[in-house]
Amino acid sequence: MSKHHTKRESFAIGSIRVRPGSSKATELPITRLVTGAEISLPIRVVHGKQDGPTVWVNAAIHGDEVVGVEVIREVLASLSPKEFRGTLIAVPIVNVHGFLAGDRYLPDRRDLNRSFPGSARGSLAGRIAHLFLREVVAKCEVGIDLHTAADRRTNLPQVRADLDDPRTRELASAFAPPVMLHSEIRDGSLRHIAGERGARVLLVESGAPLRFDDWAIDPCVAGVRRVLAALDMIDPFEKEPPTPAVECRGSGWVRARRTGILRLDAHLGQQVVRGERLGALYDSFGKTLRAVYADRDGVIIGHTEAPLVNSGDAVVHIASIVGPPPAEPADLVPDLTSDPTNGLLS
Structure with missing residues (x-):
């Protein structure tokens, strides 16, 4: 029997299970505000009817990086769970505290992307990092980490990755950004710890903080979908191949x-x-x-x-x-x- 016709099990995450051929949203509790209101990590799972890889896509590890939130919204809107192959875990807002405040960092001024792998009993940043690794990264073999430039800067759409790893290079090429840049891994980053756990990660930079620009959003929507197509999770959607990325080493x-x-x-x-x-x-x-x-x-x-x-x-x-x-x-x-x-x- 073809792998695409094998009956799949439901996908477990947090306290829920997602049936094959369906999409479901959930929230993973992080902490509470001083008002008592709960802060949770928002997640949507697209669990296809057919077998395939398990991939995550996330945005807003830095709270002012809103471009990736819109990218994920548009990607999810284009997917059909009944036709999807494999499983996609979408986490549009990782740094919920920073996102609500329009701030890059957490309330204690820690950089979440320097706080992995974190700890269940550590700082707020460490607890979020630990939760994300346990519930998302540990279940996946490929990740797409969406970023923008820092405060008062802007970035060309680009993929930063370990281009010396053949599989990672294939995925970066499939994304087909204007530029793919071989990038050293920074200690404490999501890309660092996920790589140590065996996942291939593409770090995507595009646009400026706290604003939507179509020139920054559209190439990333297409790029994420191209990676899903390269992984055979969706059918190819472009009639003509995209312009190949320009490879860069050093900057x-x-x-x-x-x-x-x-x-x-x-x-x-x-x-x-x-x-x-x-x-x-x-x-x-x-x-x-x-x-x-x-x-x-x-x-x-x-x-x-x-x-x-x-x-x-x-x-x-x-x-x-x-x-x-x-x-x-x-x-x-x-x-x-x-x-x-x-x-x-x-």
């Missing part, structure tokens, strides 16, 4: 060499060469204080959105492209961020 920030008001002329996805002018710093009367130049060849994968910068502040993030650069001098991504109305007035 660095260009830093301001004066304090001033920043005007950037460069944009996300732009290919640059060492010494290329990216913008300039001015005083309050418009006098040029210092130009900003690229310190390497590569592609811009992030930049500050803060107009006021101090000497030493990170300004533009450039990743080094492996091999010959793609189509020169075309950019990897159109400058969709240049319209301040986000198309609302068109």
